[in-house]
Amino acid sequence: MSKTDEVGKAFDFRLFKRVFAHTKPYRGIFWLVAIVAILSAAFAIGIPILVKDIINDSLESKDAQQLFTAVMWMLIFLLGQVITQLLFNYYANLLGESVIRDIRIRLFEKMTSFKMTYFDNSSIGVLVTRAVADMQRIGEIFSQGFFMIVADVLKMISAAIIMLAINWKLALIVFAILPVILIATRLFQQAMKVAFIEVRSQVANLNSFVQERIAGMKIVQLFNREEIEKEKFRVINEKHQNAWLKTVWYNSIFFPVAEISNSIGIGLVVYFGVVQNIQNVSLDNKGAIVAFFFLMDLLFRPLRQIADKFNTLQMGMVAAGRVFKILDTDSHIADEGSLEKKDVLGDIDFKDVRFSYVKDEEVLHGISFQVKAGETVAIVGATGAGKSTIINLLNRFYEIDSGHILVDGIDIKEYTLRSLRSHIAIVLQDVFLFADTIAHNISLRDESITTEQIEAAAKQIGVHEFISSLPGGYQYNVKERGTMLSSGQRQLIAFLRAYVSNPSILILDEATSSVDTYSELLIQQATDKITEGRTSIIIAHRLATIKKADKIIVMDEGKIIEVGTHKELLKKGGYYNDLYTAQFLAEEVA
DSSP: OOHHHHHHTTTOHHHHHHHHHTTGGGHHHHHHHHHHHHHHHHHHHHHHHHHHHIIIIIIHHTOHHHHHHHHHHHHHHHHHHHHHHHHHHHHHHHHHHHHHHHHHHHHHHHHHTBOHHHHHTSOHHHHHHHHTHHHHHHHHIIIIIHHHHHHHHHHHHHHHHHHHHHOHHHHHHHHHHHHHHHHHHHHHHHHHHHHHHHHHHHHHHHHHHHHHHHHTHHHHHHTTOHHHHHHHHHHHHHHHHHHHHHHHHHHHHHHHHHHHHHHHHHHHHHHHHHHHHHTTOOOSSTHHHHHHHHHHHHHHHHHHHHHHHHHHHHHHHHHHHHHHHHHTOOOBOOOOOOBOOSOOOOOEEEEEEEEEEETTEEEEEEEEEEEOTTOEEEEEESTTSSHHHHHHHHTTSSOOSEEEEEETTEEGGGBOHHHHHHTEEEEOSSOOOOSSBHHHHHHTTOTTSOHHHHHHHHHHHTOHHHHHTSTTGGGOBOOGGGTTSOHHHHHHHHHHHHHHTOOSEEEEESTTTTOOHHHHHHHHHHHHHHTTTSEEEEEOSSGGGGTTOSEEEEEETTEEEEEEOHHHHHHHTSHHHHHHHHHHHHHHHO
């Protein structure tokens, strides 16, 4: 959607209605805020009337008792205004925070159900902006936007009516200034609408850039990219600054115009009010002029503030449009299966599977193979041959174009996603660890997995000693992405994570391609242990690690070109033999 389209649709009534539909569970709070807003307007309007009566009656008559009573009423109205304002601020914010909490949960659930394709084509920084900053803008629709605008409009209408009742001639003089402010307000709103679209876009770009560079800081420093990235950041940051400065510039123009118009109104009221008194025209005495000062403030000040609050509402609606765009995105794996099996043997059958990440650019060309329960099968081939794609399809991270994938003779689409994935564990080459303890990174906070089970599993695969040597042992916090551990240590944690989940199908994806010799020995021991008695698929770059596999599948350019044991494939003298010989010679030279 272009910026022009987004501006045009920023106040789509359907979008506005959709946002407010989320207040249904909080109807009590909604109506409380509405009632308090009305009361706040009533108390504000009551004060000018009391001032007029005090000046005209109590001061003129010099009646102390009457003055005391009037002042007490004034205090009651002022106290009422304070209390209603306090209640309004608290409950409007409570309503807003409750709504964005619900929407944020829906958004997170939606994002966790997306296909991997969605994340392949989306900026993480932008998604973070949608889930955090944009969500807060939606909350401001309630706390600083809609209800405040309603309260201000009520004050303006009431002030106008009372002005007409007191002196219609002075009221018309005041109203004559309104078109100037209304025109200025309309121009201001249109300009700010475009400016805020740009601001949100630049905020997302800035978040995305910073997130990516921090995540890839090693690359930045390793290749001496500091100055280049700093210059890129300067340009992006300058665009962000300029976008905000546009809003500052428009505010700098609008508010002085509004203040000047208000001052002109006060001057005209004073002049013509005095003239009417001199000409003995009924003005309801001096109190009317003073009351007009208060009423003009209730007429002009809300009008000026409405423009600012309208901008807040505008930004909230723009943010809501972007968040709902994600919520409306149809990019999830259809979880229409109903089968939930407690036990899976682990038979796997790929039947003429075809798949493409990009339409009409097929990466798997009719793949067919079988893995029997308890077998260890290795898949090898050059980079881009399609090895990891097979794993992604088995877990239903992507949908196949055609063919069938069976587990225990049943199409994986017939399983629920939760059931299917609960029987599969993966150890990836690039291990992801959360900023949490080792124990929690292993169990992933699954309460059914106890610390005792984790320690027992660690002893079984030979990593207990390594974990115990760390400060705090299993309670050691590995920090974000596990930066406190070496790549080999992270791999061992990943092996233990897979082992404690007790999967029926185990997948090792290049699990030893970037570790030191000592870690590789530990990983090899762990591999032998966790593959024992369960179906295992090993994607390997280092062919020496898969000699014991029951079957080796050799792939090239999305096709299976050879199948056999290590010895059979070497004896055949084909593609696998060439790969193995080249790797063996390379390691020998090294």
